[in-house]
Amino acid sequence: MSEKTLPTPEEHKAEIDAYVAERPRYELYAKMLEDILRNACKASIPDAFVQSRAKRVSSFAEKTIRQYSDYPNAAKQMTDLCGARVIVQTAAQVKAVGCFIEDNFEVLEKQDKALSPNPEDFRCRDTQYVVQLREDRLAALGVSEDQYKEIGKRKSEIQVRTWLEHTWADSLADRIRKNKLKLSSDVVRAGTLLAALVEETERSIGQLTDELDGLIANYTAHTSKAEIEREITILTLLLENEREKDKQASISTKLARLYAASGNHERVVELLEHHIDHASKSDRCELLLDLGYNLCRLHHSLPDSPQYQRGLVLLRESIALCECERVSFVPHLRKRESLHARALVRLGSALEEVTGKEHEARRCYEQSHEHEPGNPYHLSEMFTYEAICGHGADLSPAMRSTIRAAIGACEEHAKASLELPYAFLTAGRLSLFLDKDYDALGWYARAVGYCQDESRCVPPGQLSEEMRRLLLLSRGSQQHKGYQRVVKLLRLVLSMDGRPGTGQLSVRPPVVIVTGGAGNVGPGVLARALPLLESGLSDFDGTVISGGTTAGIPGTVGGVAEALGNKKRFQLFGYLPTRMPHGVSEHRGYDRTFRIGDDFWPEQILQNWEDVLAAGIDPRDVLLVGFGGGSLSAVEYRVALGFGASVGIVMDTGGSADALLADPVWASLPNLFPLPVDASTVRGFLIPGHRDFEPPVCEEMARSFHSQYVANSSGKLPPTLRPWEKLSETYRRANLEQARYAIEILEAAGFEVREAVETPVVFEGFTEGEVEQMAEMEHGRWNVERLRDGWRPGPERDEARKVHNYLVPWRDLPEHIKPYDRDSVRAFPRILAQAGLEVRRSERTGGEEE
Numbered sequence: 001m002s003e004k005t006l007p008t009p010e011e012h013k014a015e016i017d018a019y020v021a022e023r024p025r026y027e028l029y030a031k032m033l034e035d036i037l038r039n040a041c042k043a044s045i046p047d048a049f050v051q052s053r054a055k056r057v058s059s060f061a062e063k064t065i066r067q068y069s070d071y072p073n074a075a076k077q078m079t080d081l082c083g084a085r086v087i088v089q090t091a092a093q094v095k096a097v098g099c100f101i102e103d104n105f106e107v108l109e110k111q112d113k114a115l116s117p118n119p120e121d122f123r124c125r126d127t128q129y130v131v132q133l134r135e136d137r138l139a140a141l142g143v144s145e146d147q148y149k150e151i152g153k154r155k156s157e158i159q160v161r162t163w164l165e166h167t168w169a170d171s172l173a174d175r176i177r178k179n180k181l182k183l184s185s186d187v188v189r190a191g192t193l194l195a196a197l198v199e200e201t202e203r204s205i206g207q208l209t210d211e212l213d214g215l216i217a218n219y220t221a222h223t224s225k226a227e228i229e230r231e232i233t234i235l236t237l238l239l240e241n242e243r244e245k246d247k248q249a250s251i252s253t254k255l256a257r258l259y260a261a262s263g264n265h266e267r268v269v270e271l272l273e274h275h276i277d278h279a280s281k282s283d284r285c286e287l288l289l290d291l292g293y294n295l296c297r298l299h300h301s302l303p304d305s306p307q308y309q310r311g312l313v314l315l316r317e318s319i320a321l322c323e324c325e326r327v328s329f330v331p332h333l334r335k336r337e338s339l340h341a342r343a344l345v346r347l348g349s350a351l352e353e354v355t356g357k358e359h360e361a362r363r364c365y366e367q368s369h370e371h372e373p374g375n376p377y378h379l380s381e382m383f384t385y386e387a388i389c390g391h392g393a394d395l396s397p398a399m400r401s402t403i404r405a406a407i408g409a410c411e412e413h414a415k416a417s418l419e420l421p422y423a424f425l426t427a428g429r430l431s432l433f434l435d436k437d438y439d440a441l442g443w444y445a446r447a448v449g450y451c452q453d454e455s456r457c458v459p460p461g462q463l464s465e466e467m468r469r470l471l472l473l474s475r476g477s478q479q480h481k482g483y484q485r486v487v488k489l490l491r492l493v494l495s496m497d498g499r500p501g502t503g504q505l506s507v508r509p510p511v512v513i514v515t516g517g518a519g520n521v522g523p524g525v526l527a528r529a530l531p532l533l534e535s536g537l538s539d540f541d542g543t544v545i546s547g548g549t550t551a552g553i554p555g556t557v558g559g560v561a562e563a564l565g566n567k568k569r570f571q572l573f574g575y576l577p578t579r580m581p582h583g584v585s586e587h588r589g590y591d592r593t594f595r596i597g598d599d600f601w602p603e604q605i606l607q608n609w610e611d612v613l614a615a616g617i618d619p620r621d622v623l624l625v626g627f628g629g630g631s632l633s634a635v636e637y638r639v640a641l642g643f644g645a646s647v648g649i650v651m652d653t654g655g656s657a658d659a660l661l662a663d664p665v666w667a668s669l670p671n672l673f674p675l676p677v678d679a680s681t682v683r684g685f686l687i688p689g690h691r692d693f694e695p696p697v698c699e700e701m702a703r704s705f706h707s708q709y710v711a712n713s714s715g716k717l718p719p720t721l722r723p724w725e726k727l728s729e730t731y732r733r734a735n736l737e738q739a740r741y742a743i744e745i746l747e748a749a750g751f752e753v754r755e756a757v758e759t760p761v762v763f764e765g766f767t768e769g770e771v772e773q774m775a776e777m778e779h780g781r782w783n784v785e786r787l788r789d790g791w792r793p794g795p796e797r798d799e800a801r802k803v804h805n806y807l808v809p810w811r812d813l814p815e816h817i818k819p820y821d822r823d824s825v826r827a828f829p830r831i832l833a834q835a836g837l838e839v840r841r842s843e844r845t846g847g848e849e850e
Helices: 009-041 057-066 091-104 135-141 145-151 163-178 185-218 225-241 245-261 265-275 281-298 306-323 333-351 358-371 376-388 397-415 422-433 437-452 462-474 481-494 523-537 552-567 602-614 631-643 655-662 679-686 695-711 729-748 768-788 818-826 828-833
Strands: 049-054 082-088 105-112 127-133 156-162 511-516 543-546 571-576 592-595 622-627 646-650 672-675 751-755 837-841
Touching: 009 049, 009 057, 009 082, 009 091, 009 145, 009 156, 082 091, 082 163, 091 105, 091 127, 091 135, 091 156, 091 185, 091 333, 127 135, 135 145, 156 163, 163 185, 185 333, 225 245, 245 265, 245 281, 265 281, 281 306, 281 333, 306 333, 333 358, 333 376, 358 376, 376 397, 376 422, 376 462, 397 422, 422 437, 422 462, 422 481, 437 462, 437 481, 437 602, 437 631, 462 481, 481 602, 481 631, 511 523, 511 552, 511 631, 523 552, 523 622, 523 646, 523 679, 543 552, 552 571, 571 602, 592 602, 602 631, 622 631, 622 655, 622 679, 631 646, 631 655, 646 655, 646 679, 655 672, 672 679, 672 768, 679 768, 729 751, 729 768, 729 828, 768 818, 818 828, 828 837
Parallel strands: 082 156, 511 543, 511 622, 543 571, 571 592, 622 646, 646 672
Antiparallel strands: 049 082, 105 127, 127 156, 751 837
16 A cells, blocks of 8 residues: 555645644744844854744645655644744854854754765755754843743754855755756756855865954954054044943953053053943953953062952953853854963963962963964963973974974064064074074064064063063073073163163264175175275274174275275274184284174174163164175174164175065065165265255255256156155155265265355366266265165166165166266255355365366
């Protein structure tokens, strides 16, 4: 006897009548389910699309007939009489909504269609649940007793999918799967390929969004002090006019993070204490974390105080919320994992100050790394505390590989301006763990430069705290020269307080450091460096510091000093090791040499800077010019940049010089200048214009230079040809610098400039050779002025990016451009006459005034 497959008319009508009687309850159920899901998604997925419905009577009637064998008692057996759908952006959000459903409903069935093994299954690969209400979660979900009495244990279906899955399902999947036609193999094949593409696209989007969410949750982009102050003003205004308590708490949390960036822990505590009871369930974890940590930071000197202990309690409560398995909202899973790790590492940091909590602190650091194994900052804190406690001195190959990867992550963050200055500090500390001392010094020098920049927002005492950690590390098995060098660097920086120097060494300003390759520099580089140093040092008056040996660049500097003889106007100091390597000798052209360290090490560099600072010289007034070089020169370049010196790197000299200019972590610094291989440019870099005019006189001269340029540029276009009043600041500054430097060029070419007794006589006797010599120096001055204004060389001019194609040596300047410089120097006497000055040929040259 065959199984009954269709209901009788009477049975069909009875089922419909039964459902019609039940449908108002399912309508209530659908509305309640939609409210629950929408409210749950509001915190972490505000753009989630939620819809619900009670099954239509006509749809129920048809399904009752077509699936009678499955549902002979349809009104009680069907699970989709109430249904809801949640559409989100990513697979991670699908998982988060699923976690909420599984934590708050009784799940009778779960079907993850993404796990279907059939390659020709064209259905949307979403997740579907059959659920019932749970009595123990009614209050958390906002379901009243009356609502529960109406709904009871009735079933509903909830479908969760991404927008891409939804589009695929609505546009093609059902058309292919549900129609009655026999599809051709081409259609089936095309459908299979499209389904695979949709799935792969979904996977790729998920991977990328997960990576981005990880970056957003874990790291903070660099923001200038001005930007932070502006954002504080905006958020304060929003907070003052926000009426909803939970929104006030959310704004306060954002505002607190901005105050924390500058170390204003007191303001953070004041803000968050006021809103701690009003935070939404999804925001409470982060608010507790920030309040607890800042309480501990504010009272760090009194770890036994009630305030500090309360901070610990709040941090532990934040961790407990992160670990809570059942929450009444859809969590942001990636953010929750990050908050969990951050709360653990901050609790570990706070517990370090509490006697007897070493084990708990270590466990916190370990767990933070377990939650975020790719976070280099948590890893660094874990290793640091292990080392301070005397554990983990010997690193296994696997650990060393992990640390190298963490340094790489810090480097990527530094390039992207994330987590600054912590990316620099952490890379430096991790480099010390690997005994990469020179790398560590470079990273710490970069951190020093960042922290010393007044436009940055850095908590006060950041470098002092880092030095304290390093001193703790150096007491244990990690003690070696690398730690000592970094500590000395930090001590030197922290000792710069602007007071007059107390050093015994007479360092006469201005100061120029010349560095580069010694034993490893090629003859080609030395041949190019010699005329540059001769030009730059011949009229330099101050202190020059170099390596002190006869080899390479230090030897070239010594040779230039010897050749100048009694015309030398600078004192030349050299820094050498106490024991010279075989084949290396001291250069007799140096006025004084100083012996430090057992070999050519960073000790000489640090002592050099200690002497300069002890003489009361502002490091921002120090110049360094570099040619090529190896690992030691790389350290010297970076330390100088960190102190704020102006560092001119001569391009195309190889080694660490070219590597520095190509390094994105350093290349964008405003005090790093790529100098062309050009004697006049190096001279312009080392010898600034020394004549100051009264501001009105200087501006009048600058206007004249601008007028001269405009008169000779009729075929050109703005912005350089605008009237003086509308000229941009960068071009005004260029003309002012030209006015100030004119006398320097004239004196270098053998002329002297004097104040006129009566009406100035305009000199008109320049020879073509003199014009060419001065035009070359004028172009070198222009190169330096443009570089100092932030312009950089490039193949094509770009005003917006400040790239100029004429930042080249004089010999490479196009011939049609050189007349501008020649005409400018011919105009020197006329323009200087406006300041009451006369140009005449110097008596020292032996020429006659024309």
